[in-house]
Amino acid sequence: MIDLKRNKNKVLVPARGKRVMASSIYSPNQATKFKISRGKFSDYLTCKRCFYLDRVKGFEVPGVPGWTLNETTDLLLKKEFDSCREKQVPHRLFYENNLDYLVPFSHPDMDKWRDALRHGLMINYKDSNIILTGGIDDIWQDTKTKKLIIVDYKSQAKLGGIEIDQYLSDPFHLGYKMQMDFYAYLLKKMGFEVDKTSYFLVCNARRDRQDFRGLFFFDEVLVPYKWNVSWIEKNVDAMIELMNQHEIPDPNESCKNCAYADQYSYCISTNSTQSLYNF
Numbered sequence: 295m296i297d298l299k300r301n302k303n304k305v306l307v308p309a310r311g312k313r314v315m316a317s318s319i320y321s322p323n324q325a326t327k328f329k330i331s332r333g334k335f336s337d338y339l340t341c342k343r344c345f346y347l348d349r350v351k352g353f354e355v356p357g358v359p360g361w362t363l364n365e366t367t368d369l370l371l372k373k374e375f376d377s378c379r380e381k382q383v384p385h386r387l388f389y390e391n392n393l394d395y396l397v398p399f400s401h402p403d404m405d406k407w408r409d410a411l412r413h414g415l416m417i418n419y420k421d422s423n424i425i426l427t428g429g430i431d432d433i434w435q436d437t438k439t440k441k442l443i444i445v446d447y448k449s450q451a452k453l454g455g456i457e458i459d460q461y462l463s464d465p466f467h468l469g470y471k472m473q474m475d476f477y478a479y480l481l482k483k484m485g486f487e488v489d490k491t492s493y494f495l496v497c498n499a500r501r502d503r504q505d506f507r508g509l510f511f512f513d514e515v516l517v518p519y520k521w522n523v524s525w526i527e528k529n530v531d532a533m534i535e536l537m538n539q540h541e542i543p544d545p546n547e548s549c550k551n552c553a554y555a556d557q558y559s560y561c562i563s564t565n566s567t568q569s570l571y572n573f
């Protein structure tokens with residue numbers, strides 16, 4: 295997509311392709327602390343080259359438009375759950391799902407943990423200089439066992455609704471599971487007892503309605519997921535090893551952006567396009 299650079303007054307300015315804030319760029323083998331968010335770890339898992347160019351070489355990654363409708367469901371859900379959190383009572387969805395022994399977890403740091411940009415769940419990784427962070431949507435608590443339950447809100451608009459059993463087997467939702475695993479890892483390392491079952495609270499906008507009239511209607515479904523943190527450390531270790539090397543790793547061969555960039559470079563330098571087919 296086309297992403298034009300603007301300053302804080304929304305005026306167009308030249309795009310340079312690199313960040314200027316030195317603290318957001320990692321130098322191989324640096325000794326000072328450096329934060330890696332859940333999103334950047336996910337980038338590493340998706341494409342090691344892009345992660346390296348971003349974190350170590352300081353490339354400025356083109357942005358995507360804000361997900362304001364999704365953010366609105368998150369915001370309104372947060373208000374609902376915070377109201378129950380304050381009173382320490384079950385949310386209406388807990389009654390509907392036979393989970394009336396749960397309450398939203400109350401903790402003085404909850405707002406910090408939900409602030410993905412500035413804080414989030416946070417640990418120092420082993421004895422390294424890497425700090426891992428991850429901004430969660432919510433945490434609930436089992437009032438019987440006192441264990442914490444990780445929750446992630448998801449908004450979508452799929453015709454035909456949500457099939458709970460199928461939801462997480464969609465290849466596009468693999469990242470959701472990894473996201474939950476990462477949060478469970480952080481929360482456990484922070485010293486909390488975490489229930490093995492986490493939940494995706496999926497809000498699916500109804501597309502089968504006859505009119506709009508300024509209203510969206512959603513189905514709200516709880517999709518349970520048993521998290522698994524066994525794969526995380528070996529990948530974080532490998533990520534740190536990569537950050538400390540000087541060699542640029544291979545790209546993801548399925549990435550359309552890199553294919554576009556290849557075609558772009560070739561076209562600009564030769565004024566022709568590369569043919570992918572031999573006719």
Ligand code: SF4
Nearest residue numbers: 341344545546549552
């Ligand atoms: S393959 Fe895609 S994600 Fe990886 S470096 Fe190229 S553009 Fe970035």
